[in-house]
Amino acid sequence: MGKRTVTILCSGFGLGLYIPGLLIDRRLREKGVYTEIEVFENLISQDKRDNIQKSRKAYHSNFAVALMSARMPMDIRQSIDNELADAMMKSWAKENRRDFILLSGHWLHIIDEYRTRIAPETVNAEILYVDCDLPPSWKSLQQYKPDYNQSYKEVWLYDFENTKIQYQIPIVNEEPIPILERPERFIIHGGGWGMGTYQGKIPELQEKGFELDIVLYEIQEASRKRIGDRCFMVDPSWRAWNKNERGSYEFPPLAQIIPDEEPIFENKEEYHELFDITKNTRAIIGKPGAGTLMDSLSSATPMIMLEPFGEHEKKNTRLWEKLGYGISYDTWKEKGFSMEILRELHENLVKGRKAALDYTEGYKYRNSL
Incomplete structure (x- = not known):
């Protein structure tokens, strides 16, 4: 047997x-x-x-x-x-x-x-x-x-x-970092495929003086960064369906993209590298995909949500809004890009993740x- x-x-x-x-x-x-x-x-x-x-x-x-x-x-x-x-x-x-x-x-x-x-x-x-x-x-x-x-x-x-x-x-067996102990940074990305309207928000956020952790999908996108921004990228040669040299499926290898330096793509055995960046930011700016919701909940990082992909992500948006875990980008903008709102959303997430089985x-x- x-x-x-x-x-x-x-x-x-x-x-x-x-x-x-x-x-x-x-x-x-x-x-x-x-x-x-x-x-x-x-x-x-x-x-x-x-x-x-x-x-x-x-x-x-x-x-x-x-x-x-x-x-x-x-x-x-x-x-x-x-x-x-x-x-x-x-x-x-x-x-x-x-x-x-x-x-x-x-x-x-x-x-x-x-x-x-x-x-x-x-x-x-x-x-x-x-x-x-x-x-x-x-x-x-x-x-x-x-x-x-x-x-x-x-x-x-x-x-x-x-x-x-x-x-x-x-994702990890540790308590979330309190939001006020995190640097005033925001991670912005388009999920696994780099989809959505996130790229159009980068100039406005930079103008407001926010420091961004930008996930790139093509190397030339690094030219959009400003002083204080960081760029990250998954190894473009990596494919989810290929096993590594140890014969295992692995999390996407990630590198920080620094001008004039060869990127060093690395991953962990236990969870995806992007989570370590996410847990140290004030919010995730992007569309509400399944993996992003998990990152949000596990790290108690609020979501500032952009246009969803399909009906399933529309419902994801509504749930995160109803639970007080996220806010639409437009609403956050109307409220003057408030940090106080993000603190409240973070506290709701801290409670919510404790209650979830x-x-x-x-x-x-x-x-x-």
């Missing part, structure tokens, strides 16, 4: 469905649970993986293109390499894999097929939703009706209807691991 292993099914298409998977993996391992990670893009052909990079560039350059793509349903089955999928399922069957956590809807076809190959009732598959609504990878599954499908357990991190955080995925603890309990 072998060890009971929890298989965490991620997607590298967006870091909001990749980094949470790695965090779950690390936290479960700390609790003595055996885990394996799979990244969906390893089941599609090389040319289609190359197209992901082209899409990323297009979405970064033009947010309108990204917004349009979020509304277009797609059938991911056309992209799956059946031989690769077959080999993976045979390997799972040989190892008696029974426990799965799905972060991306792209995996549903694979798990459905795996169920038909072995006794369906022996597959324990849990879907974890890391946004307040279904993101594109789930909405594109037009035949899938979450409320009526009893084959999967479903867990939502956030209860939007009742304005509640049900679970959190802890650890998802991995709940998973262990639900599945008697």
Whole structure:
């Protein structure tokens, strides 16, 4: 039979469905649970993986293109390499894999097929939703009706209807730095793909004298920095679906970009490097993606929210506003870029993160691991 292993099914298409998977993996391992990670893009052909990079560039350059793509349903089955999928399922069957956590809807076809190959009732598959609504990878599954499908357990991190955080995925095991002890800096970025309207806000913030930690997506963007700003960038050659030399999936390698210096890209085993920058800032300025919400909650760093990507991020915005964890950029601007408001939001986050249950603890309990 072998060890009971929890298989965490991620997607590298967006870091909001990749980094949470790695965090779950690390936290479960700390609790003595055996885990394996799979990244969906390893089941599609090389040319289609190359197209992901082209899409990323297009979405970064033009947010309108990204917004349009979020509304277009797609059938991911056309992209799956059946031989690769077959080999993976045979390997799972040989190892008696029974426990799965799905972060991306792209995996549903694979798990459905795996169920038909072995006794369906022996597959324990849990879907974890890391946004307040279904993101594109789930909405594109037009035949899938979450409320009526009893084959999967479903867990939502956030209860939007009742304005509640049900679970959190802890990033570090430490208390947040009090906001008044942090330097008066702001981190500004566009999530894993550098999407959104954040670049247009940089000149205004610089004019106000705010010091920024800017996450770049192309090296030439470093020319926009001013004295007091810092620039960071993920290694442009890194791909979420490639394992490192130790045979593991890893967090994105990050470097500070300093003029006339060769960047040194580094990452940690336990969590993503960007978190260490975020936890030392007064607020995150960007769109409210799944990974950014996790950073906000875990570090008790308020969100100053820009235009969301898709309906799921619109709901993320509304939840963070209702809970008093974030504020829209326009409202913050109307209130004179108030630091007092950020202090209040920080205090709400400190209380909220104490009340939110650890998802991995709940998973262990639900599945008697």
